[in-house]
Amino acid sequence: MNFKIYNTLTKEKELFQPLDDQSIKMYVCGPTVYSYAHIGNARPAVIFDTLYRLLKNIYPEVIYVRNITDVDDKINEAAKKLNKPISYITEKYTDIYHEDMRSLSVLSPNHEPRVTDNIAQIISMIQRILDNKKAYINDNHILFDITSFDQYGKLSNRDMDEMLSGARVEVAEYKKTPGDFVLWKPSNDDEPGWDSPWGFGRPGWHIECSSMVETYLGKEIDIHGGGQDLIFPHHENEIAQSCSAHNSKRYAKYWMHNGYLNMEGEKMSKSLGNIITVKELLEKYDGEVIRLALLSTHYRKPINFGESLLEQSKNILNKLYKNLNNQSYEDVVSKDVINPLLDDLNTPLAISSLLKIKCSKTLIKSANLLGLLNRTQEEWLSSNNKSTMSENDIELLIQERDRARKSKDFAKADEIRDQLDQNNVILEDIDGKTIWRVKK
Numbered sequence: 001m002n003f004k005i006y007n008t009l010t011k012e013k014e015l016f017q018p019l020d021d022q023s024i025k026m027y028v029c030g031p032t033v034y035s036y037a038h039i040g041n042a043r044p045a046v047i048f049d050t051l052y053r054l055l056k057n058i059y060p061e062v063i064y065v066r067n068i069t070d071v072d073d074k075i076n077e078a079a080k081k082l083n084k085p086i087s088y089i090t091e092k093y094t095d096i097y098h099e100d101m102r103s104l105s106v107l108s109p110n111h112e113p114r115v116t117d118n119i120a121q122i123i124s125m126i127q128r129i130l131d132n133k134k135a136y137i138n139d140n141h142i143l144f145d146i147t148s149f150d151q152y153g154k155l156s157n158r159d160m161d162e163m164l165s166g167a168r169v170e171v172a173e174y175k176k177t178p179g180d181f182v183l184w185k186p187s188n189d190d191e192p193g194w195d196s197p198w199g200f201g202r203p204g205w206h207i208e209c210s211s212m213v214e215t216y217l218g219k220e221i222d223i224h225g226g227g228q229d230l231i232f233p234h235h236e237n238e239i240a241q242s243c244s245a246h247n248s249k250r251y252a253k254y255w256m257h258n259g260y261l262n263m264e265g266e267k268m269s270k271s272l273g274n275i276i277t278v279k280e281l282l283e284k285y286d287g288e289v290i291r292l293a294l295l296s297t298h299y300r301k302p303i304n305f306g307e308s309l310l311e312q313s314k315n316i317l318n319k320l321y322k323n324l325n326n327q328s329y330e331d332v333v334s335k336d337v338i339n340p341l342l343d344d345l346n347t348p349l350a351i352s353s354l355l356k357i358k359c360s361k362t363l364i365k366s367a368n369l370l371g372l373l374n375r376t377q378e379e380w381l382s383s384n385n386k387s388t389m390s391e392n393d394i395e396l397l398i399q400e401r402d403r404a405r406k407s408k409d410f411a412k413a414d415e416i417r418d419q420l421d422q423n424n425v426i427l428e429d430i431d432g433k434t435i436w437r438v439k440k
């Protein structure tokens, strides 16, 4: 099998050669559960779900781990604001995340560990890093000493000066080098915390992933994935921690990162007020439409998300579901779909190949590999050709049409009927009254 992936670590497209071809090990950084997931959070989930489906198609076993970060200062803030316990926030948003992922046809990973269930393992790992003299204790904090790890900066391709000038490095008095990062920090009484050899406290973010990889997958894994924004410092720090705890040179063989998501040509940000949650999008679009839209750009490129992409994706799905009427002669995944996927997950090319498949069973099997065409044609049509107009707008247009008809302005009345028709609303005039229904 000739499967190639671009490896962020070597900056090259490489032939994928697993550590053990009987069991592939893959880890992707999961959500921090303090709020609704936005569409940018959904991109890595959908991309690595597609990779997971592809790997399962090739290898006998794939163990996929995606964590839930349920210890984080943002969670503490959200709980304080609502005056609710932290578990109220984390449970609520974990449930919502699961619902969102189901709507996007994202399969459950094999393990979905939560940080709060892994504190003992995290403490053990920190202790080993300390024993190996790669970390130090200062002012009740345990800090990783980046000067002790000579590979530091290799993944993000930065030298020490660049890393230290990075905006995400927090300067603090208790650090020997500004780039040193927290493995464990003390907690106040009103903050979540656990007893440890270094007092009551909680883990830093980076050590959580290193520890969960170790616990659920082992010391070395095949693929580690996440968004491009995680390369530095998060993934750089994961490598430093894991190699230092294990006295090893390698943590993940292949590092894969997806590009940024822009909303209507602009970066999504709080200040621009253009952050769109998955939940909001699901009110207007079918999950499958959103999934196809996310896969329509190659994962390493920035994606320009928005209405036109979603409308275009809906049209593609309409065509694909229509092609399920075709006859079937065979029942195999099309080479024209799997081959682009084997070339560093080229989903846009795979999608365009789907449109050319004539045989319906082959189409279903090939589309399923991308997590698409999971329903029957009927189910698709009944849930997707609803009107995008609100009931209120429809009623107002009908009243306007009534007035036009009363004043014998039939051109205007017909124009309104056409406008509604284009929005899938059909009018019927019965006994002087107009009723409407949505086209199926």
Ligand SMILES: [Zn+2]
Pocket: 028, 029, 030, 209, 234
């Ligand atoms: Zn992580």
